[in-house]
Amino acid sequence: MKQLRKNRILKSLSSIKITVICLSLLFILTLWGTIDQVNNGLYLAQERFFNSLIFLIGGYVPFPGARLVLWVLFINLVSASITRLVYRWRQAGIILIHSGLLLFFVAAFVTFHGTEESQLTLSEGEGRNVSANYNQWELSVWEIKKSNKNVFAYPTKNFSVGDRVEFTPHDFSVRIDAYYPNSEAFLAGEGQTSVLVNPSNIQVVKPIPVDKEPERNVPGGIFSVYGTDQKDLRILLYGGENVPAIITKNNKTYAMQLRHKRHVLPFILKLKDFRMEVHPNTEMARSYESLVEVISNDTSREVLISMNEPLRYKDFTFYQASYAMDQFGRELSTLAVVKNSGRLLPYVASLATFAGLLLHLILMAFGGKKR
Amino acid sequence: MKFNLLGHDKSCPYNGRGMTCLPVGKVHHARYLLLLVFCFNFGGMSASAQSTVNLDTFKNIPILDEGRVKPLDTYAQNLLLRFSGRRSFDRKPAIEWLARLLLDSDSVRDDKIFMINSLDIPMALKIEPAKKRRYSYAQIEPEFVKIIQLAEVAETIAEKERSIVEQEVLRLYYNMMQYAKLTQALSFARPHDDFHVHDAALRKKIHLPAEQTKFSFWDIVTRSEHLYALTEKLEDTTPEFWSEGDKALMGLVSNLYQWSLLYHKIPFAVVPTDIAEDETWLSPWDILRENFHNEIIRKEIGLLHTIAVGYRTKDQKMFDAAAKAFTDSLAGRVIKKQRKNIEKIPLELQYNKRHFFLWAKLLYGLAFFLFLFSFFKSTPILRAASLWIIGVGFASQLTGVIMRCIIMSRPPVTNLYETFVFVGLICVLLGVIVELVNKRWLGIMVASLLGLLFLMISAKFSAEGDTMRMMVAVLDSNFWLATHVVTITIGYAGCSVAGLIGHMYLIQRMMPSCNAQTLQSTYRNLLGTLIFGLATTFLGTFLGGIWADQSWGRFWGWDPKENGALLIVLWCSIILHAKVGRLIGQKGVAIFSALGLIVVMWAWFGVNLLNVGLHSYGFTSGIATGLIVYVIAEIIFLTFSGFYLRKKT
Incomplete structure (x- = not known):
């Protein structure tokens, strides 16, 4: 340990100048990222300033993103805790603050990589065990048969032209000829011959700029399918379609669709009743409530989900997110579904940091008097 | 009779006036309403003299407005504030004006209560622009059709x-509509030509007082049994066989029916419905239509009628008894939650009457003046006196805050207005603590200046209307409001105090007679408040994270308000690390803490201004300008002091 404390590399890594520079960069990024949200929306600003390692200003000048800054700060903090921090009672507050912060970095890492967010929209009386991601998409294939379906899906996040994806169990593969994260679709004009296979007779997809609300993006793409009954089969898929494209192989029929990424829940959630209350004599909502039934194996129970009162079950948490009314006047309730394994980490980290700050303040006041 | 302005409907045979059902809401329906107001408003009673009735019982009456049961006193103030930008009219309490509007509407026609913030509008309406930007109903009314046209666009x-003009047109339009509707809220109690009964025999038959000929809707509708008995006999005959008396009777019945259909959704909800567990309240006219069969409700409307009669005849006893009986009757039958609200009305009246924040402001101002005086002559007695004055101001402000908490059953901070009051309160408290430690006027300066400043800003904010509003569903959690919101605002207070002490440190150091001991003491207080600010902002931020995790499933989402709090935490950490690494000295800590005030302002309300576009108007853009001016002044000051001190050392 003593040798480590004198290690030159560690010493220079633990420089407090690095800390100040990183904190200042983080300050700039946070401020910039906030102002940027006015024009570009939360999601895009978040991707550009906070989730990125590096981004370009005006397309040329590189600037570190918050993720990179946080990594540097983490290394800086680890090195400082080895070389700089003085482990004495008088410094107990400082030590506690910084161990809390270390835990924060761990929490941020776990949450950033381990959280899955999706949505579950149910009408009254409806039950489901699949939730849909609202801004990520997948290319999915399943065999059409009477019994349970097994879906094979690839997330489209990293699709690029020329990529090939294999649907091994069905023994065919797909090449991506074109893929646009946000697109517009056009039907075939009159007299136009259909070259591309599409269930709704769409013949053209055109890219459009990515929307600042990620849930408004509708992707589209053209895919060549190899190894089926048809030769030179090219399929056009558009995210706005509800019907899948049909492929046949060896007397079996397959469906292929571009759809919101699905997450399977290990239980069924059924919406029994949705209620909204307003403040009397106003249209301002006072509360939203969804009465749901959680059906798991052979047991079931009823739970009331309301604002600030989510349902936690297994690794999942369900929050009342929004509501709507469909054309038949049925109430639809949308629940946000979050799967998060490191939920408690930030709690512990905050508590440690705050306790440290408090302790330091007390020790400082005490020491001040002594002087 | 001014309804000719809009033309009239001849479909009603008995009085020749348009009596279509009253549509509400949209602008294009306004023409109908206007017609009705003109029809019925001014044929009635003659304008009586100034109100001499004492309104103490009247202002106690509860009303359900903006989702909250509140006394008429508060309602009157907010209404007048919305119309005229002031809480009183002609130096008299708003409730007097409201009583005249409801019970003697002719007498308010010439009151200049409509504030128009744009000169274009009086010009468009061909009205002489007034210096005080306020106009009377009588002035604007002839051009109401024009206002409707402009509002439609x-x-x-x-x-x-x-644009500003368009916003003002709409504001004026909605205010005039509300005014017009309110003049009719209690019109059932007003004697009117439509209910003239000349025939003494008829009066006797339906049990009307013999000495009177003109009656109100209420006088007649409460005799409907007798009317029904009389008209029943006429049912089998045709009008040509009717006597003059019969015709008068049928005219009366017809007018009664037409009036009962007239007024819908009048924004004066003072009577709860008779449906169990229903929290809705309705205006007297609406409840008359919906629940006339209910005896208790009928009795309550009767009491409102008595209030109107008492006011008109200046019969104080009758007026007070009816107002009290009405309030008691409501309290006896509403749901528990609303009953509790009614029980709190006397407290709210006290709150309205005592002006706690105004007193606090005056006392802080006085203490600040004494602080300035201390430069010439500083004695321990003067310092103690200032501290006591601040203490009394603090007690007054605290009382106001506590009363608001009790009235709303809420923690002290639920909206932006309350943040100013509460941060001010905490700053005063911190200032007093600093003074007790420092003993060199520093804390007195901090407490008096910040207390005064934040209360002045809050007063500007309260000009936007009711400061005790209902909360949207997602924020409706007393636990999180009490923990997260309170700690984060304490954090704002801590950082504001640190910022001000930073200024004071720089000024003290620039003084020719700079005392090293004083300077060190100021610096220590600066560090103490800075760490206090960091600790509480940190705690507040992460309590916010926990709230977000509890209600949305994510601890952190980089949203503007979260980022604002993070900026404060980062700023304080930068200062403290730069200090530990000796990148900055005492002067640097002071300068950066002073700059921290800008960061606090940004997190606190600058973020709220982000959504403000170019077309914004009124207070929000006013505060944006103020903020920019402040930032520029601050940067000039800090640059100057930085250079000056460098030269000096």
Whole structure:
């Protein structure tokens, strides 16, 4: 340990100048990222300033993103805790603050990589065990048969032209000829011959700029399918379609669709009743409530989900997110579904940091008097 | 009779006046309402003299407004504030004006209560622009059709795209509509030509007082049994066989029926419905239509009628008894939650009457003046006196805050207005603590200046209307409001105090007679408050994270308000690390802490201004300008002091 404390590399890594520079960069990024949200929306600003390692200003000048800054700060903090921090009672507050912060970095890492967010929209009386991601998409294939379906899906996040994806169990593969994260679709004009296979007779997809609300993006793409009954089969898929494209192989029929990424829940959630209350004599909502039934194996129970009162079950948490009314006047309730394994980490980290700050303040006041 | 202005409907045979059902809401329906107001408003009673009735019982009456049961006193103030930008009229309490509006509407026609913030509008309406920007109903009324036309156009424009003139047109339009509707809220109690009964025999038959000929809707409707008995006999005959008396009777019945259909959704909800567990309240006219069969409700409307009669005849006893009986009757039958609200009305009246924040402001101002005086002559007695004055101001402000908490059953901070009051309160408290430690006027300066400043800003904010509003569903959690919101605002207070002490440190150091001991003491207080600010902002931020995790499933989402709090935490950490690494000295800590005030302002309300477009108007853009001016002044000051001190050392 003593040798480590004198290690030159560690010493220079633990420089407090690095800390100040990183904190200042983080300050700039946070401020910039906030102002940027006015024009570009939360999601895009978040991707550009906070989730990125590096981004370009005006397309040329590189600037570190918050993720990179946080990594540097983490290394800086680890090195400082080895070389700089003085482990004495008088410094107990400082030590506690910084161990809390270390835990924060761990929490941020776990949450950033381990959280899955999706949505579950149910009408009254409806039950489901699949939730849909609202801004990520997948290319999915399943065999059409009477019994349970097994879906094979690839997330489209990293699709690029020329990529090939294999649907091994069905023994065919797909090449991506074109893929646009946000697109517009056009039907075939009159007299136009259909070259591309599409269930709704769409013949053209055109890219459009990515929307600042990620849930408004509708992707589209053209895919060549190899190894089926048809030769030179090219399929056009558009995210706005509800019907899948049909492929046949060896007397079996397959469906292929571009759809919101699905997450399977290990239980069924059924919406029994949705209620909204307003403040009397106003249209301002006072509360939203969804009465749901959680059906798991052979047991079931009823739970009331309301604002600030989510349902936690297994690794999942369900929050009342929004509501709507469909054309038949049925109430639809949308629940946000979050799967998060490191939920408690930030709690512990905050508590440690705050306790440290408090302790330091007390020790400082005490020491001040002594002087 | 001014309804000719709009033309009239001849379909009603008995009085020749348009009596279509009253549509509500949209601008294009306004013409109908206007017609009705003109029809019925001014044929009635003659304008009586100034109100001499004492309104103490009247202002106690509860009303359900903006989702909250509140006394008429508060309602009157907010209404007048919305119309005229002031809480009183002609130096008299708003409740007097409201009583006249409801019970003697002719007498308010010439009161200049409509504030128009744009000179274009009086010009468009061909009205002489008034110096005080306020106009009377009588002045604007002849041009109301023009206002409707302009409002119709303005309403088609998206809210954010509207120009100042368009916003003002709409505001004026809605205010005039509300005014017009309110003049009718208790019109059932007002004697009217439509209910003239000349025939003494008829009066006797339906049990009306013999000495009177003109009656109100209420006088007649409460005799409907007798009317029914009389008209029943006429049912089998045709009008040509009717006597003059019969015709008068049928005219009366017809008018009664037409009036009962007239007024819908009048924004004066003072009577709860008779449905169990229903929290809705209705205006007297609406409840008359819906629940006339209910005896208790009928009795309550009767009491409102008595209030109106008492006011008109200046019969104080009758007026007070009816107002009290009405309030008691409501309290006896509403749901528990609303009953509790009614029970709190006397407290709210006290709150309205005592002006705690105004007193606190005056006392802080006095203490600040004494602080300035201390430069010439500083004695321990003067310092103690200032501290006591601040203490009394603090007690007054605290009382106001506590009363608000009790009235709303809420923690002290639920909206932006309350943040100013509460941060001010905490700053005063911190200032007093600093003074007790420092003993060199520093804390007195901090407490008096910040207390005064934040209360002045809060007073500006309260000009936007009711400061005790209902909360949207997602914020409706007393636990999180009490923990997260309170700690984060304490954090704002801590950082504000640190910022001000930073200024004071720089000023002290620039003084020719700079005392090293004083300077060190100021610096220690600066560090103490800075760490206090960091600790509480940190705690507040992460309590916010926990709230977000509890209600949305994510601890952190980089949203503007979260980022604002993070900026404060980062700023304080930068200062403290730069200090530990000896990148900055005492002067640097002071300068950066002073700059921290800008960061606090940004997190606190600068973020709220982000959504403000170019077309914004009124207070929000006013505060944006103020903020920019402040930032520029601050940077000039800090640059100057930085250079000056460098030269000096």
